[in-house]
Amino acid sequence: MHYFTIPPPPELKPYVRFYWVLEHELGEGTPSYIYRSVADACTELVFHYRSSFNELNGKDEQSPSLSGIQFQTTQYRRFITTESFGIFGAYIYPSAVPYFFNIRSNQTSNQAFDFDTFLNRSGVELEEQIMLAADNFKRAEILSSFLIARLHKDGLKDERMAIAVRDVIHGDRYQSVVELADTYNLSVRQFDRKFKEYAGFNPKTYMRLVRLQAALKQYNSNKSLTQIALECGYYDQSHFIHDVKAFTGYHPGFYFSGKAEGTEYRNV
Template sequence: MYREEAAPGIPGAVRWASVSRGEGPVRVLPDGCLDLLWSSRSGLLVAGPDRQAHLSVSVPGERWVGLRLPPGTGPAVFGIPADELRDQRVPLADLWGPAAAELADRVAAADARPAGLGRARHGHAGRPESSISGVLEEVALDRLRAAGGPDPIGTRVAARLAAGATVAATAAEVGLGARALHRRSRLLFGYGPKTLARILRMRRALDLARSGAPLAEVAVLAGYADQAHLTREVKELAGVPPTRLLSPAGA
C-alpha cells in the first residue's frame, strides 16, 4: 500500500505515503536522497542518504508519510551536511529542536482533520496523509528558500551522473578538481561522486529492466561491462540480485 506523486513546490521532490501490512522488512534502495518522514508510531524523522539498501521494519497498520528531496537538496533544508546523516534515521528534534515540536503540532492537526475537510497548500484534499505531506512540503520549501535554494553545483552534478556521465567529465563540466568534487559531494550527497554514480546507474538500470528490457541489454544500455557486472553491482548496493528486485514479490 504505497503511493507517490511529484511535490509541485520543490523541483525533483516526491511526496509519498504508505501503510504497513507488517509482513516483514521493506527494502528501501539507496538513491542519494534525504527524506523528511512522519510515522504514526515514531513521529518526525530524517532519513539520511544510504550507501546500501535499508531494511525498514514497521508494525501492522503503521502509516508513513514522506517528502523525498532530490540529491543535493536535503542539506539546505535540514541545515546539516549530508554525510553527517549517512546511513541513519534521526529524530527531527535532534536537528531542529523547538522548530521540530512546532512542526509536530501542525502534523498532528493535519492528521486529526476529518477526511474531505480543508485543503493542503497545493490543493490536495481528502486523506489525512495528503494534508500531512502538504505540511511537510510547505516547511521544507520555506527552509529551502531561507537557505537561498539548493547548491547549484549539487543539482548539476546529480543530473550529469544520473545521465551516465563519468565522474571526470562531471568534474570538468562543473569546474571542480577531483578532490574538490569529492568534498562537495560528501557534503551534498553523503558520499563521493563515484558512490553516487554507482547508485544512480543501478536505479537507471532497474528502471530499464522494469520497462521490459532484458537484463543483458540493460547492462549495455546502463554502462555495465556485462550482465554479470550488473548483477554484482546491484547485489552489493541492494543486498539482492536484480532478478529478486524485479520479481512480483519485490524485496
C-alpha cells in the same frame, strides 16, 4: 497496497523530487509485513501517520523505528509491522540538505535520525501536524510550508554543485568523473571534494547509486537482466550483480522476480 506521489510546489522543485504515500491493509493470513529499504542517492523524510514499524537487525531482533529522516545511503535496512499502515514521505535531493538544514551532505551520509533528535522542538511540532492532518494532500502542504520557511535562513549554498547533483540523477550522458569535472571546469580532485559536500558521496560512488536506482525502475519492464544492465550503463553483468547485491541484499535475479521484500509497491 496503495502507492502514489504528489508533486512539490514550484519553489521546491530544485530541492524536493516528490512527496510519496504508501498505505496497506493487512488482511487475514498476512499477520505482518516486511519492508526493505535499499541504498539510495537521495534523502527521505518519513512520517508514520498510521501505526508504526520496528527495524529488524541481522538476527531479526527488533527495535522501534520512529518517523524521521534517512539521509542518502549505501546501505539497505529492513522493517516489520503487524498492523495496517500509512506512511507519508518526502524524497529530496541530497544537495538540498545544506539548504534546509545548514549541514554539508557528506556529514550526514548513511545516517538516520528521528525528528526530535535532528530538529528538536520544531521536529516534534512538524510530526504532530503531519499526524493530525486531514489527508495526504494537506500533509504535502504542511511539509512544503515547513521546508520553504527553512530555505529563507542563511545557510551553505553552492548552486553549481546542487545543479551537478541533479544533473547526475536526471541525466545519462556522463560515463566518468573526468567528464563531470570537465563540464564544471574543475580538476577531478576539486570536483570530487566539492561534489561530495552536496551529494554525500564521492562522484564515483554516487554514480553507482544513481545507476542502481535506474536499474530498479526497470522492475516491471519485462526486459532481461542483461538488457537492464547494459541500458543502465553497467560495464558487464558481473558489475551489475555486484552492485545490486551490495545495495539491496539480493541477487538481481531474485530482486526482479517479484518475490523480494519491499518490492510490492512497484507492482501498484
